Amino acid sequence: MGLLRRGLRQLTQVLAELVGRNDLFEKPGERASTAPLPPQEPSPPPTQSRTTQPDSGARPAAGCTKADLAQAIQAHAAGSRPKVVNHWASWCAPCIDELPLLVALAERVGDRAEFLGLSWDLFDPRGDQDDIVEHVARFADGNGMTWPSLLVTAAPKDFFEALGLSSEKVPQTWVIGTDGAVLGQFPGVLTPQRCDEIAALIQGAERR
Numbered sequence: 261m262g263l264l265r266r267g268l269r270q271l272t273q274v275l276a277e278l279v280g281r282n283d284l285f286e287k288p289g290e291r292a293s294t295a296p297l298p299p300q301e302p303s304p305p306p307t308q309s310r311t312t313q314p315d316s317g318a319r320p321a322a323g324c325t326k327a328d329l330a331q332a333i334q335a336h337a338a339g340s341r342p343k344v345v346n347h348w349a350s351w352c353a354p355c356i357d358e359l360p361l362l363v364a365l366a367e368r369v370g371d372r373a374e375f376l377g378l379s380w381d382l383f384d385p386r387g388d389q390d391d392i393v394e395h396v397a398r399f400a401d402g403n404g405m406t407w408p409s410l411l412v413t414a415a416p417k418d419f420f421e422a423l424g425l426s427s428e429k430v431p432q433t434w435v436i437g438t439d440g441a442v443l444g445q446f447p448g449v450l451t452p453q454r455c456d457e458i459a460a461l462i463q464g465a466e467r468r
Contacts (some may be wrong), residue, residue, distance in 0.1 A: 287429045288349075288383035288416055324379060324397040326389060327410035333422055335376055335410060338440035342373045342465040344458060345434040348409075349380040350399045355431040358450040362433075363404045365455045370406070373462045377409030380430055383416045435461045 327335070335345055346362060348355035366375045379396050382389065393411055400409055412419055420428050427447040435444040435458055443461045446454050 324409045329414035342462045343436040347378045347432045352430045354449045361450045375407035379409045379411045437465045
């Protein structure tokens with residue numbers, strides 16, 4: 261019994277160290293031998309074009325388009341409403357784990373904030389760009405993501421430096437105010453508590 265207890269304590273310490281180093285989340289290249297998760301059956305195509313701009317005032321259509329470095333930076337800029345920018349990839353298991361919470365959050369506050377995904381799928385590609393664009397779009401549609409995603413085509417190093425990322429892993433979620441100020445950064449998997457914090461930040465931004 262004493263050996264069992266010591267073993268459990270050692271396992272608990274190892275897990276705590278992993279969480280502390282943020283190693284439970286995924287970095288480009290960490291799953292090189294794993295194929296991307298297959299998309300579920302897509303929902304009926306949206307009536308709006310995929311080229312709808314995130315800051316048009318209306319809820320944008322789901323889908324995926326390529327985005328260079330300038331567009332990726334612009335995704336974090338000021339807009340007509342607060343923004344929730346989720347960095348993710350279809351090959352990232354933790355990103356998929358948080359999707360139900362993200363979808364629920366969008367249903368909760370999506371009429372008061374813009375939601376936008378930044379896909380890192382090309383940082384660890386599983387095909388050519390056009391195929392990956394279609395894969396990401398189908399995956400997003402099939403998993404209830406009602407917001408658009410931009411597929412970042414810039415080199416990872418340039419992207420990380422341009423945004424000054426403190427974490428080079430996905431998932432991570434940013435909340436941007438209407439003045440372009442970063443109201444909050446949430447590295448790692450979303451939790452119900454984090455979703456409540458994001459909702460509160462959006463509510464606070466509306467009062468400014």
